[in-house]
Amino acid sequence: MVQLTGQASAALCCCLLTAGCGVSPLATRVSAFGAAASLIAKDSSASYDTVERTVYNAEVSSLVLDFDTKGFDPAGIKPFLSGEDLAARHSMLDALQHYATFLQDVGGNAPLDAVNTATAELGQRLHSLSTNSALAKLKANDDEVKGLTTAIDAAGQLLVERKHQKALPPIVTAMQGVIDRICALLDADLGSAPNAEGIGGRGLRLQLWTEYDRLIVNQKTWLDRNKTTLPPQEKADGIAKLPALVKEQRAADDTLVATQNALKDLAKTHRALLTEHKRGTSFFTYVAEMKDDAERIAGFYNSLNFKVATQ
Amino acid sequence: MPGPEPALSPIDTFQFLHYNLLRAIEASTDGAATSTMRQADNVIQDAITALNRADFRARTAEFQQLTGQINAQLTQLKALKEDMSRIVADVTLAAKVVDGIDSAIGVAAKIFPI
Numbered sequence: 288m289v290q291l292t293g294q295a296s297a298a299l300c301c302c303l304l305t306a307g308c309g310v311s312p313l314a315t316r317v318s319a320f321g322a323a324a325s326l327i328a329k330d331s332s333a334s335y336d337t338v339e340r341t342v343y344n345a346e347v348s349s350l351v352l353d354f355d356t357k358g359f360d361p362a363g364i365k366p367f368l369s370g371e372d373l374a375a376r377h378s379m380l381d382a383l384q385h386y387a388t389f390l391q392d393v394g395g396n397a398p399l400d401a402v403n404t405a406t407a408e409l410g411q412r413l414h415s416l417s418t419n420s421a422l423a424k425l426k427a428n429d430d431e432v433k434g435l436t437t438a439i440d441a442a443g444q445l446l447v448e449r450k451h452q453k454a455l456p457p458i459v460t461a462m463q464g465v466i467d468r469i470c471a472l473l474d475a476d477l478g479s480a481p482n483a484e485g486i487g488g489r490g491l492r493l494q495l496w497t498e499y500d501r502l503i504v505n506q507k508t509w510l511d512r513n514k515t516t517l518p519p520q521e522k523a524d525g526i527a528k529l530p531a532l533v534k535e536q537r538a539a540d541d542t543l544v545a546t547q548n549a550l551k552d553l554a555k556t557h558r559a560l561l562t563e564h565k566r567g568t569s570f571f572t573y574v575a576e577m578k579d580d581a582e583r584i585a586g587f588y589n590s591l592n593f594k595v596a597t598q
Numbered sequence: 599m600p601g602p603e604p605a606l607s608p609i610d611t612f613q614f615l616h617y618n619l620l621r622a623i624e625a626s627t628d629g630a631a632t633s634t635m636r637q638a639d640n641v642i643q644d645a646i647t648a649l650n651r652a653d654f655r656a657r658t659a660e661f662q663q664l665t666g667q668i669n670a671q672l673t674q675l676k677a678l679k680e681d682m683s684r685i686v687a688d689v690t691l692a693a694k695v696v697d698g699i700d701s702a703i704g705v706a707a708k709i710f711p712i
Contacts, residue, residue, distance in 0.1 A: 349640070367647065367650075367651065368651065368654055369651075369655070371658065372651075372654050372655055372658045375658045375659075375661040375662050375665070376658075376661055378661075378662070378665050379661045379662075379664050379665045379668070382665045382668035382669055382672065383668060385668075385672055386668055386671065386672060386675070389672060389675040389676070389679065390675070392679060393675060393678050393679050393682065398682040398685075398686070401682075401683075401686040402685060402686055402689060404686075405686045405689035405690045405693065406689050408689075408690065408693045409689055409690075409692050409693035409696065411693075412693045412694075412696040412697045412700065413696055415696075415697070415700050439689060439692070443685050443686070443689055446685050447682055447685060450678060450681050450682055450685075454674070454677075454678040454681075455678070457674075458671050458674050458675060458678075461671055462668070462671050465664055465667045465668060465671070468660070468664060469664055472657055472660060472661060472664070475657060476654065476657065481613055481617065484614070484617070485613055485614055485616065485617020485618070485620075486606065486610040486613045486614050486617070487610065487613070488609075488613055489609070489650070489653065490650065490653070490654075493613075493646070493650055494647065494650055497613075497616065497643055497646055497647070500616070500620055500643070501640075501643060503620075503624075504620065504623050504636050504639060505636075507623055507624065507626075507632060508623075508629075508632050508633055508636050511626065511627070511628070511629040511632040511633075512629045512632075512633070514629075
């Protein structure tokens with residue numbers, strides 16, 4: 288009986304291996320996309336937080352400057368976006384993050400590794416069974432146990448792969464329109480900075496730009512008010528903050544632009560999940576670029592020090 | 599002959615005013631003048647913020663709608679993940695069954711020597 292099982296397992300192995308096991312190109316792409324998309328969702332979320340923190344810092348800067356004449360009005364410090372508007376965006380980005388994480392999980396090696404682990408355990412148990420002294424007469428050998436285990440492993444992997452091939456394309460297809468719309472809406476939210484004539488600004492980039500303007504104006508006003516009484520070093524430090532703020536304003540805007548570009552890549556790469564079957568290399572180039580951009584953007588968001596400019 | 603300049607939208611009009619006040623503040627060396635211009639600029643910036651905020655508000659409903667659409671696909675992905683877990687669970691169960699057989703044969707061999 289054991290010998291039959293060994294032969295059958297060898298035959299089954301051949302069939303399954305011929306059928307083609309291992310992670311399919313689609314699943315691999317889906318997983319790689321999920322990892323990069325997850326980073327971009329985090330960066331997009333960080334862009335709202337960055338603007339809110341800058342608004343807060345500009346408000347505090349104004350409070351410090353006006354405290355002697357206006358005192359402190361708790362209602363005077365307001366967030367840029369209302370709770371409902373901000374929550375709607377964070378909820379959508381959280382859902383996008385979950386989508387990316389699910390793709391990463393189901394498309395990657397994890398399901399196949401789990402099958403491997405479970406079948407290795409089964410193989411170990413079969414080996415124990417074959418060495419049971421009570422079954423010594425059946426003479427099951429290691430090769431037969433290995434053959435059977437490999438066949439079960441291949442069958443498990445084939446089943447996982449069939450699930451990938453059947454379930455992933457309709458999900459990815461259904462999400463394409465959603466992803467396109469998300470990217471367009473987030474792009475509209477990110478908007479544009481004012482042009483050289485000072486007009487045409489929109490969205491987060493406009494808000495971030497004008498909040499930095501407010502920080503610069505506050506710093507300049509403070510210097511003008513106190514320039515005759517400031518000790519030389521403190522005055523020099525105060526003046527040095529002006530170009531530093533201008534530099535930070537441009538760098539912060541560049542990061543929002545980079546987030547916009549990453550979102551354009553996200554929509555394009557998601558579309559390539561199903562269409563670039565034969566051009567896997569270019570797909571992975573897109574993903575690698577997306578991931579690099581997303582990591583660089585996250586690095587900048589984390590590096591902003593957001594110190595109140597005045598004093 | 600060039601036509602008339604197109605009218606600026608309200609948000610661009612306020613940005614134009616803000617831009618020119620900002621340049622004046624930067625060039626000013628008079629503390630009192632800077633303070634006065636800053637107060638005017640604060641009012642203009644508040645108007646820019648209010649218009650910008652309204653623009654965001656106009657898109658909020660669509661963000662909420664898209665969240666629902668993503669969640670619908672998440673349900674599908676969750677089901678796929680569970681299907682895959684079931685395959686692993688089946689193999690794990692087989693290992694447990696074999697283990698049980700191994701133990702049972704060990705006990706049976708003591709009672710009924712093969």
